[in-house]
Amino acid sequence: MSTQTEKLNSIVSKNYEAGFYTDVEQDSLPPGLNIETIKAISRKKREPNWLLDWRLDAYDKFKKMQEPQWAHVKYDPINIQDISYYSAPKNDSEKPKSLEEVDPKIIETYEKLGIPLEEQKMLAGVAVDVVFDSVSVHTTFKEKLAEAGVLFCSFSEAVLEYPEIVRKYLGSVVPSRDNYFTALNSAVFSDGSFAYIPENTKCPMELSTYFRINAMNTGQFERTLVVADRGSYVSYLEGCTAPRRDENQLHAAVVELIALDDAEIKYSTVQNWYPGDENGVGGIYNFVTKRGDCRGKNSKISWTQVETGSAVTWKYPSCILRGENSSGEFYSVALTNNKQQADTGTKMVHLGKGTTSTIISKGISAGSSQNSYRGLVRIARTAEGARNFTQCDSLLLGNRSAAHTFPYIECKNSSAQLEHEASTSKISEEQLFYLRSRGIPQEDAVNLIVNGFCKEVFKELPLEFAVEAQKLLGISLEGAVG
Amino acid sequence: MKQNFNRILLQSQSLGDSEPEWLKCKREEAIESINSIGFPTTRNEEWKYTPLDEIYQTELEIPVDADNVLSTDTLESASLVNEPNLFKIILINGKYSRELSDLEVTKSAPNVRPLEELIENEPEAAKFLFSSDPRETFSWLNTAMARDALLITCPENRTIQKPIHLLNIMTGKRNKLVSPRIIIEANANSKLTLIEEFVNLLPDKSLMNAATFINAKPGSLVNHHRISGSSSGYHVGNLHCKVSQDANIFTTSLAFGGNVTRININVRLEQPGASCNLSGLFLGVKDELIDHHTTIEHAASETNSNEVYKGVMGGKSKGVFNGKVLVEENIHHVKASQNSNNLLLSDVAEINTKPELEIYSDDVTCAHGATVGQLDADSTFYLRARGIPEKVAKRILVEAFLEEALSQLPVESVKTELMKIISKSNTL
Numbered sequence: 001m002s003t004q005t006e007k008l009n010s011i012v013s014k015n016y017e018a019g020f021y022t023d024v025e026q027d028s029l030p031p032g033l034n035i036e037t038i039k040a041i042s043r044k045k046r047e048p049n050w051l052l053d054w055r056l057d058a059y060d061k062f063k064k065m066q067e068p069q070w071a072h073v074k075y076d077p078i079n080i081q082d083i084s085y086y087s088a089p090k091n092d093s094e095k096p097k098s099l100e101e102v103d104p105k106i107i108e109t110y111e112k113l114g115i116p117l118e119e120q121k122m123l124a125g126v127a128v129d130v131v132f133d134s135v136s137v138h139t140t141f142k143e144k145l146a147e148a149g150v151l152f153c154s155f156s157e158a159v160l161e162y163p164e165i166v167r168k169y170l171g172s173v174v175p176s177r178d179n180y181f182t183a184l185n186s187a188v189f190s191d192g193s194f195a196y197i198p199e200n201t202k203c204p205m206e207l208s209t210y211f212r213i214n215a216m217n218t219g220q221f222e223r224t225l226v227v228a229d230r231g232s233y234v235s236y237l238e239g240c241t242a243p244r245r246d247e248n249q250l251h252a253a254v255v256e257l258i259a260l261d262d263a264e265i266k267y268s269t270v271q272n273w274y275p276g277d278e279n280g281v282g283g284i285y286n287f288v289t290k291r292g293d294c295r296g297k298n299s300k301i302s303w304t305q306v307e308t309g310s311a312v313t314w315k316y317p318s319c320i321l322r323g324e325n326s327s328g329e330f331y332s333v334a335l336t337n338n339k340q341q342a343d344t345g346t347k348m349v350h351l352g353k354g355t356t357s358t359i360i361s362k363g364i365s366a367g368s369s370q371n372s373y374r375g376l377v378r379i380a381r382t383a384e385g386a387r388n389f390t391q392c393d394s395l396l397l398g399n400r401s402a403a404h405t406f407p408y409i410e411c412k413n414s415s416a417q418l419e420h421e422a423s424t425s426k427i428s429e430e431q432l433f434y435l436r437s438r439g440i441p442q443e444d445a446v447n448l449i450v451n452g453f454c455k456e457v458f459k460e461l462p463l464e465f466a467v468e469a470q471k472l473l474g475i476s477l478e479g480a481v482g
Numbered sequence: 483m484k485q486n487f488n489r490i491l492l493q494s495q496s497l498g499d500s501e502p503e504w505l506k507c508k509r510e511e512a513i514e515s516i517n518s519i520g521f522p523t524t525r526n527e528e529w530k531y532t533p534l535d536e537i538y539q540t541e542l543e544i545p546v547d548a549d550n551v552l553s554t555d556t557l558e559s560a561s562l563v564n565e566p567n568l569f570k571i572i573l574i575n576g577k578y579s580r581e582l583s584d585l586e587v588t589k590s591a592p593n594v595r596p597l598e599e600l601i602e603n604e605p606e607a608a609k610f611l612f613s614s615d616p617r618e619t620f621s622w623l624n625t626a627m628a629r630d631a632l633l634i635t636c637p638e639n640r641t642i643q644k645p646i647h648l649l650n651i652m653t654g655k656r657n658k659l660v661s662p663r664i665i666i667e668a669n670a671n672s673k674l675t676l677i678e679e680f681v682n683l684l685p686d687k688s689l690m691n692a693a694t695f696i697n698a699k700p701g702s703l704v705n706h707h708r709i710s711g712s713s714s715g716y717h718v719g720n721l722h723c724k725v726s727q728d729a730n731i732f733t734t735s736l737a738f739g740g741n742v743t744r745i746n747i748n749v750r751l752e753q754p755g756a757s758c759n760l761s762g763l764f765l766g767v768k769d770e771l772i773d774h775h776t777t778i779e780h781a782a783s784e785t786n787s788n789e790v791y792k793g794v795m796g797g798k799s800k801g802v803f804n805g806k807v808l809v810e811e812n813i814h815h816v817k818a819s820q821n822s823n824n825l826l827l828s829d830v831a832e833i834n835t836k837p838e839l840e841i842y843s844d845d846v847t848c849a850h851g852a853t854v855g856q857l858d859a860d861s862t863f864y865l866r867a868r869g870i871p872e873k874v875a876k877r878i879l880v881e882a883f884l885e886e887a888l889s890q891l892p893v894e895s896v897k898t899e900l901m902k903i904i905s906k907s908n909t910l
Contacts, residue, residue, distance in 0.1 A: 070527065379854075381829065396844035399812065405839040411854040414826040420837070420852040426844040 029086040041086050045156045058176035058186030065180045071343040072372040075312045085188045148204050151196040158194035173256040173293040181252040181287045185221050192223035197232035208237040222253040228263035235266040253288045261296030273309035280339025283311025290317035294326035302329035304460045306469045308476040318347035321355035328357040331457040335476050336369035345375035350383035359390040362454050366397040372404040379416040386416040394424040447474045508612045512625040531802045531834045532773045537716045540687045542659040545575035549654030560681045562899040568647040576662040577630045593635040614695050620718045624693040628663040636672040645675040645892050652690050653683040664694045668702040675705040682712035689716040698729040706733040712740050719745040728755035734890045737772045738765040747776040751785040762791040763887040766799020767907035773802035783814040792887045793824040795831040806838040813843050820850035
């Protein structure tokens with residue numbers, strides 16, 4: 001055999017190894033983004049052709065787009081070709097065998113949050129025994145939901161089992177061309193969550209990704225779709241208070257909510273991705289597009305978020321208030337410490353008559369962090385009698401921290417009424433002195449004041465979340481004062 | 483699209499033949515800067531709501547001396563200000579007119595010197611007129627195009643009792659680009675009040691691109707009122723203020739009429755104890771677009787700022803307000819408050835407001851608020867129940883709404899004129 005043929009053979013076999021044309025199960029695709037990557041993802045998930053076409057169309061748009069630069073954040077450019085776009089959940093052999101193998105710092109945080117041992121194992125990604133408690137929890141809640149007719153499963157499952165619902169609503173709130181990161185997500189999303197609440201149904205329990213074990217490793221390009229049919233109600237919890245072990249740098253998720261006539265969706269998030277260390281090394285870039293569409297009359301969408309993690313956050317959960325008398329709410333606490341940067345806020349787009357919206361945003365910036373509120377309230381000409389109230393307050397801890405407010409107000413209807421108020425200040429010396437003189441240590445005193453500052457938002461969170469969120473705030477603030 | 487603008491830039495170079503070398507240099511630099519970033523469009527965040535395409539497409543001329551004639555009658559009817567007891571400074575097409583101006587040669591009068599005079603007698607002071615170089619396209623355009631510039635100084639420890647009325651008139655034939663440039667030096671512990679008025683007598687599209695620089699030295703007090711209220715034309719106004727130790731600056735902007743009005747106000751509180759008060763009022767009754775962009779930079783400790791802007795939009799008008807308060811790093815005891823209140827009186831009118839805070843120090847107390855709404859139904863009902871016709875009732879309420887911003891104004895005649903505009907309008 002000549003050397004040339006040998007070379008040729010090796011090239012051919014190499015190509016084969018890369019696995020684009022093979023059915024052999026592989027854990028991950030090599031880094032890089034091209035049409036083949038997208039086809040491979042689609043094939044791995046056994047997706048129908050319409051979805052593949054949709055992905056390719058999004059990729060087409062993505063290629064023509066540029067990364068947005070307007071946010072008040074600085075970070076090293078992301079090389080999209082360095083990212084591996086698909087990695088299946090790790091199998092048990094690679095997972096840590098016991099809690100001893102997990103980073104002690106993470107365990108410490110779990111203990112402070114008061115998370116039970118078995119749950120700690122689950123969160124830390126420790127391989128768990130099949131008879132583990134939460135599996136039974138998992139099945140009981142599945143039964144309960146099925147009884148009510150609520151569909152709640154992973155996105156990939158939904159694509160195969162309820163294609164007509166997915167196809168109808170996918171991309172109808174956040175079109176793939178919306179922005180650079182949504183286009184990227186639409187092209188390469190790996191998995192996510194799907195929920196459908198049938199007509200006149202009150203979801204019997206709070207839906208939480210926390211319980212859904214197979215969603216624990218949904219990967220960096222998540223996609224969530226929640227549809228609340230007429231007269232239904234659902235409360236959806238995303239994320240969990242415990243820090244997640246994660247090595248992915250870029251998270252570009254998309255969340256779409258649809259509320260039809262008289263439906264209500266309450267969406268709560270506690271985001272606590274790895275924020276990087278004290279010097280700003282490492283950490284997650286959290287570039288998320290979340291949008292809810294109040295399509296029906298009297299529908300309501302409420303966003304509540306507690307953001308404490310991520311090195312860079314770029315996130316604006318929004319409401320399109322299309323239906324008459326629909327209403328949108330946004331409650332947010334965003335805390336940044338050390339070198340973290342957050343540019344977050346909301347958009348309330350009033351289109352229908354009598355639509356109302358409320359925005360309460362609390363930003364806390366400590367260390368040398370940058371915390372921005374960026375919001376838009378748009379009243380279209382058609383939105384007769386629309387009403388908005390916005391309040392955004394910032395609290396500064398430490399003289400190297402920065403807080404910014406960029407509220408856009410656009411009003412085209414004279415019967416609309418809008419109010420916006422904002423304040424920025426540091427923790428009052430008098431309040432601190434009052435607490436200190438009563439024997440409360442400095443750090444606890446600051447915690448107390450910060451919690452009071454955030455109370456309006458915490459009271460919107462589901463109870464167990466609220467308790468954990470308060471503790472989480474304390475942990476995130478550690479070392480910020482002193 | 484902007485070829486007309488580029489042509490006018492070329493024109494300007496040939497006009498400046500007799501100028502000293504340093505000035506030519508300055509103008510060339512400004513043109514280079516403009517070329518490097520270009521003229522703003524609505525794709526530019528700062529100009530998002532304010533399209534200038536129409537003016538970019540218009541053929542504009544630079545005024546020549548023959549244009550700068552004006553009868554006293556026209557002059558008197560042009561201004562909204564007709565109080566007798568004022569110092570009068572008149573600029574026609576940006577050029578200082580000594581004949582029309584009325585300045586007593588007493589000790590209490592301000593010192594007023596135009597560019598030509600300075601180039602001849604005090605070349606260093608002349609250079610000073612072009613020393614400020616804000617990084618902004620229309621300020622550069624002014625640097626490149628201003629045929630004249632006026633230096634108004636108030637000597638140390640002096641109080642100028644009478645307000646100074648600075649009247650900028652744009653006149654002549656055909657569409658013009660006029661670039662008045664005023665530099666006001668308030669020396670230590672001096673006090674002065676200034677009413678800067680801009681009038682466009684040209685019927686068509688013309689552009690008034692004004693630049694005003696105020697330098698408030700330690701302990702001085704400057705009252706500045708800016709009035710732009712022409713029936714048509716484009717107006718771009720740049721006001722740059724520097725405030726030193728314990729100095730105070732009050733500046734009011736009154737804007738109504740015109741096709742497109744864009745006013746950039748930039749106040750930098752440079753030393754401890756400096757403070758500023760900004761107020762503004764914009765009024766739309768037809769299809770005007772009135773855009774105010776203000777920036778207050780707190781660059782030193784112990785600085786205060788206060789800002790109130792009010793907009794009343796009727797007809798098909800569009801109002802824009804963007805107020806930014808910036809607190810720089812490592813400074814203490816800063817207080818800033820900002821308010822933007824707007825009345826929307828017609829279903830086709832529009833308000834876009836954005837009160838921004840950018841804060842890099844923790845020892846601050848900053849607050850801002852914004853409201854958009856209509857006239858309060860209860861208040862209207864209260865007046866109607868007392869036999870006041872609806873139209874009058876509405877006018878009373880609009881007047882009351884504007885009072886806060888108007889109360890600062892030292893001349894009654896302007897208020898009266900403004901109220902006339904309000905009462906004449908159908909949509910208010």
